[in-house]
Amino acid sequence: MADYPVELVRQRYLFDGTPVTIRPIRAEDAAMEQDFVQHLSADSRYKRFMSTLKELPPGKLKYLTEIDYVRHLALVAIIEQEGRQVEIGVARYVAGPSGDDCEFAIAIDDAWQGSGVAGILMLSLIDAARARGMRKMEAFILASNDKMIKFARQLGFEVRRDADDPGMMHAVRSL
Numbered sequence: 001m002a003d004y005p006v007e008l009v010r011q012r013y014l015f016d017g018t019p020v021t022i023r024p025i026r027a028e029d030a031a032m033e034q035d036f037v038q039h040l041s042a043d044s045r046y047k048r049f050m051s052t053l054k055e056l057p058p059g060k061l062k063y064l065t066e067i068d069y070v071r072h073l074a075l076v077a078i079i080e081q082e083g084r085q086v087e088i089g090v091a092r093y094v095a096g097p098s099g100d101d102c103e104f105a106i107a108i109d110d111a112w113q114g115s116g117v118a119g120i121l122m123l124s125l126i127d128a129a130r131a132r133g134m135r136k137m138e139a140f141i142l143a144s145n146d147k148m149i150k151f152a153r154q155l156g157f158e159v160r161r162d163a164d165d166p167g168m169m170h171a172v173r174s175l
Contacts, residue, residue, distance in 0.1 A: 004024065005024050008022075009024075010023070021085075022076070035087070067092075070095075076090045092106075102129055103140070106118060119155075126155070135174065137173050
């Protein structure tokens with residue numbers, strides 16, 4: 001496992017001026033990640049995980065928090081709320097077999113959608129992926145997820161219906 005990439009830790013501000021810390025996830029963030037997923041609406045969980053899970057099973061939670069920071073990188077957005085750190089978003093990529101392409105996923109707490117945190121996370125993730133040798137980023141998006149399709153297009157992804165599954169869209173961007 002690579003050393004924790006402190007160079008990816010950033011302080012940013014949301015549209016309303018709220019300070020947010022963007023940083024790579026750590027294994028010790030497992031409880032915070034679980035809280036984040038449990039706090040998502042059923043619709044948001046379905047759009048992110050394409051299943052109706054209510055919480056992350058132990059193996060999935062470990063997979064999402066114990067990462068190598070090169071082939072698998074997750075950036076979390078954290079705010080201070082009532083004296084504790086609260087995760088309001090996460091964006092991640094996982095490299096494909098070739099090692100120079102990756103698939104991304106993003107989830108934003110329902111209360112923070114439209115705050116600017118998704119753009120901050122994705123631009124940071126794209127930069128980090130490029131710096132780690134990724135040449136292409138892609139995602140599979142539910143065809144009914146209009147907000148995500150629009151967001152991907154705004155980030156420069158080419159979005160088309162998936163030839164193998166008409167219920168999915170395929171977003172691709174060269175890095």
